[in-house]
Amino acid sequence: MPAKSDLKDLIRRVRRGDHAAAARALSLVVDEDESAASLARDFFKSAGSAQKVGVCGPPGAGKSTLTGRLIGLYRARKIPVGVLAVDPSSSLSGGAFLGDRLRIMAHATDPGVFIRSLASRGMVGGLTHAIFGAVHVLEALGCAKIIVETVGTGQDEVEIASVADTVLYVTTPALGDEIQAMKAGAMEIGDVFVVNKADLAGRDKAVADLRGALGLGRAAGQAPRAWEPPVVAVSALSGEGVEALGRELDAHWAHLERSGERRERLKRQHRAELEFWIQRRVLKTALGRVDEKALKDLLSGKTDPASLGAKLLRKH
Amino acid sequence: MEPKPRRILVAKPGLDGHDRGAKVIVRALRDAGFEVIYTGIRQTPEMIAAAALQEGVDAVGLSLLSGAHMTLFPEIVKLLRKRGLKNLLVFGGGIIPDEDARALRKAGVDRVFGPGTPLQEIVAYLNEKLAVAR
Numbered sequence: 001m002p003a004k005s006d007l008k009d010l011i012r013r014v015r016r017g018d019h020a021a022a023a024r025a026l027s028l029v030v031d032e033d034e035s036a037a038s039l040a041r042d043f044f045k046s047a048g049s050a051q052k053v054g055v056c057g058p059p060g061a062g063k064s065t066l067t068g069r070l071i072g073l074y075r076a077r078k079i080p081v082g083v084l085a086v087d088p089s090s091s092l093s094g095g096a097f098l099g100d101r102l103r104i105m106a107h108a109t110d111p112g113v114f115i116r117s118l119a120s121r122g123m124v125g126g127l128t129h130a131i132f133g134a135v136h137v138l139e140a141l142g143c144a145k146i147i148v149e150t151v152g153t154g155q156d157e158v159e160i161a162s163v164a165d166t167v168l169y170v171t172t173p174a175l176g177d178e179i180q181a182m183k184a185g186a187m188e189i190g191d192v193f194v195v196n197k198a199d200l201a202g203r204d205k206a207v208a209d210l211r212g213a214l215g216l217g218r219a220a221g222q223a224p225r226a227w228e229p230p231v232v233a234v235s236a237l238s239g240e241g242v243e244a245l246g247r248e249l250d251a252h253w254a255h256l257e258r259s260g261e262r263r264e265r266l267k268r269q270h271r272a273e274l275e276f277w278i279q280r281r282v283l284k285t286a287l288g289r290v291d292e293k294a295l296k297d298l299l300s301g302k303t304d305p306a307s308l309g310a311k312l313l314r315k316h
Numbered sequence: 317m318e319p320k321p322r323r324i325l326v327a328k329p330g331l332d333g334h335d336r337g338a339k340v341i342v343r344a345l346r347d348a349g350f351e352v353i354y355t356g357i358r359q360t361p362e363m364i365a366a367a368a369l370q371e372g373v374d375a376v377g378l379s380l381l382s383g384a385h386m387t388l389f390p391e392i393v394k395l396l397r398k399r400g401l402k403n404l405l406v407f408g409g410g411i412i413p414d415e416d417a418r419a420l421r422k423a424g425v426d427r428v429f430g431p432g433t434p435l436q437e438i439v440a441y442l443n444e445k446l447a448v449a450r
Binding site: 019020022023024026027031032089090092093094095096097098099101102105108109114115116117119121 | 321342349360366372399
């Protein structure tokens with residue numbers, strides 16, 4: 001753990017936009033170093049300063065390539081961009097192959113772009129435990145747009161909705177019909193939908209299917225929503241449709257601001273961050289106390305799971 | 317507390333596109349519990365240095381088969397040091413003559429692995445080197 005004066009210096013350097021300092025701070029936060037709490041205390045002051053765009057969708061939909069395009073779009077406007085790209089950790093070895101960066105290398109040496117690959121480290125739902133802490137580091141660094149790319153679990157990755165301000169759901173023409181688009185799960189949390197690989201056949205039908213499915217709520221008599229999620233056809237490969245997508249992302253950000261929804265989302269994000277923190281703490285303390293003796297006591301009938309569980313939670 | 321996974325950047329500088337070897341290393345390191353970032357082929361030294369810095373890695377592995385290792389490997393080491401990554405472990409692999417390997421060691425490439433190196437040897441090397449560092 002770094003000394004207190006070093007931490008102060010580190011925080012100052014991050015706030016000045018120093019990439020090396022941000023990289024170090026991210027390592028401390030992600031590795032849950034003892035210093036992480038004091039770093040988090042400072043960086044949290046920047047919470048909510050950036051538009052966080054969550055990019056989700058099934059594996060192979062083109063999330064990373066699209067992320068590369070979005071970076072290009074924002075950089076053309078001179079906006080500092082941060083990217084957190086999550087890939088799965090192996091449940092067998094604990095290791096991970098983090099391959100998202102490979103698709104974003106065009107921006108590798110741009111000083112206005114900071115990209116960090118993160119391993120999920122045992123968390124399900126497409127994210128990683130330290131995601132909020134990592135977001136705050138990038139906010140403190142001065143990134144005005146932060147793109148969070150999820151693992152790509154597809155149907156069930158709804159966690160991103162409690163991290164991002166704008167959820168971008170990416171699909172492709174080859175990935176199912178209207179029935180798929182009607183299912184619950186990730187499809188329900190999208191703020192903007194992208195039919196990527198628009199250079200492939202079937203693009204118009206995919207867009208129509210999605211629009212059709214998204215419009216079913218209204219057809220069923222629900223009141224119109226303040227924000228109807230748009231569907232944009234994009235070819236991340238050629239860049240076609242990226243400008244239009246950028247306009248929708250801006251429009252959603254403006255909508256959040258105008259409607260007061262931005263504050264509501266921030267509240268939801270803080271709630272999730274707090275819950276994450278508590279979960280981690282319980283995991284590291286009470287669950288760590290489940291030992292051989294506890295199991296023996298259960299086997300011998302000396303106690304029962306509810307009584308023992310309550311006891312383990314009370315112990316500090 | 318359980319030990320945190322070590323992070324390794326595997327990078328291919330230079331112009332050759334033969335990255336089967338690099339991918340095999342990536343896979344072996346992943347299966348040995350490392351978090352591995354692979355940045356693909358044809359990377360400039362600047363790109364590799366920026367990636368190593370942002371990703372906060374514990375080591376950088378360079379793979380090169382084109383013969384330009386004597387130019388590119390030292391260049392990358394130099395850029396990493398310039399960016400403040402003074403003690404970052406750099407190792408390499410490829411078709412590299414012993415004589416060159418000795419010179420590269422002097423230039424800051426800690427170890428060069430030749431063709432046919434057993435994967436366990438590389439894993440053991442990293443485990444040993446990274447256990448003491450940090």
